[in-house]
Amino acid sequence: MLGLLGDEWTLLIVQRALLCARRYRDFVAALPVSNAVLSNRLQNLTEQELLSRSEYQGNPPRFEYLATSTSRSLWPMLTSIWEWERRWIPDHPEPLPRMRHTACGTEFTPLVTCRACEEFADDKSVAAQWGPSGSWERSIPAAGTRRRSAARRSGAAEMFPQTMSVIGDRWAFALLVAAFVGVSRFTDFQTQLGAPPVTIADRLTVFTEEGILVNSEARYRLTEKGRAFFPVLVCALAWAQRWFPSPEGPAVILTHTACARRFTPVLVCDQCRGRLRGSQIHPVS
Structure with a gap:
């Protein structure tokens, strides 16, 4: 992915x-x-x-x-990226427009719900564990896009500036996932991910400067802005596991603790509470 x-x-x-x-x-x-x-x-x-x-x-x-x-089938991830950037990144060269749900005709915010119980879900109500084909080592690609400085960012990166600082770098993405499952100490990030100390320090600095993590008492914890990236992560994971399945079984198993069943994300409109479809989402001109 x-x-x-x-x-x-x-x-x-x-x-x-x-x-x-x-x-x-x-x-x-x-x-x-x-x-x-x-x-x-x-x-x-x-x-x-x-x-x-x-x-x-x-x-x-x-x-x-x-x-x-x-x-x-990437539309849930793209919709989640659009909403996160629109809400949390104020310095876009041009402000990102809101989205309209054509089924109800209103401007809306996408909400993540559980397919099994249809109730709201967030990072606090979804538990993750490795599946048969999962591990930190196997989930970090052997090669990936190197993190680029702001001076080297392209015009496209300016459109999704902070999203790309997460998913455009293999170590950054893995580190943020680790933060979501409770890793908070520098040494624990290094142990879990197997990354060099300088790599961990660099990504932690970037996320702290961007307000995704906050450093308090030698622990790096997700901020409200960081937790709001949850829809992007779970939609990306759902897409990856749908289109790149392993014969051994899933890499990651998510459980919605509210209903104790397997969690699959579904986006709904916060106005009419109807399930969203990609064809029903349009930017507001």
Whole structure:
């Protein structure tokens, strides 16, 4: 999942495909992306079956890129990212618009509920444990996007600036997941993740500066802003385990403690309480 989605351009191209961009010129018009980067990402997304390429003109040949079932099912994660960035990151170059739920016609905030009991769920009511194919070692990719300084961020990173500081870096993502399951001391982060001390120190500093963690009495704890990232994490995990299953079984097992059943996230509209569908979500112009 991190190997595919730990790249801001990939996420933004998929988002635009879900908003009906199809042709090369549609993506160029919607995103501040160079031709070389766009061509590279479209090729990679096609190879990974997040987009399908279809010829719509023969002479000269022209192609359009259509969302697949795999990419269409990313809408809960993308919706959660949009809401988190809109609410918690005030310094966007352009403020992110609110979202409208076309089923009820109102501006809304997505809420996470449990598929089994349909009740609200958050990080305090969902317990995580390793499944048959899970471990810290196996869940951290051997290679990943290196964390980039603010000076090296692309135009895309400015659109999802702090989300990419989490999912755009393998150690940062793993560290935040560890914080959600209760790890708080520097030495415990290092022991659990198996990362060099300088790596742990660097990611803790970034998260503290961004207000995702707070350092108190030698413990790093999630802030309200950090806990609000929960929908992104569980939607990303649900997507990964759906499309990249292991024959041994799931990597992570989530339980909703309120109903004691297996937890699968479902997003609902906070206004009408109806289940959201990707096709029913539109930015407010």
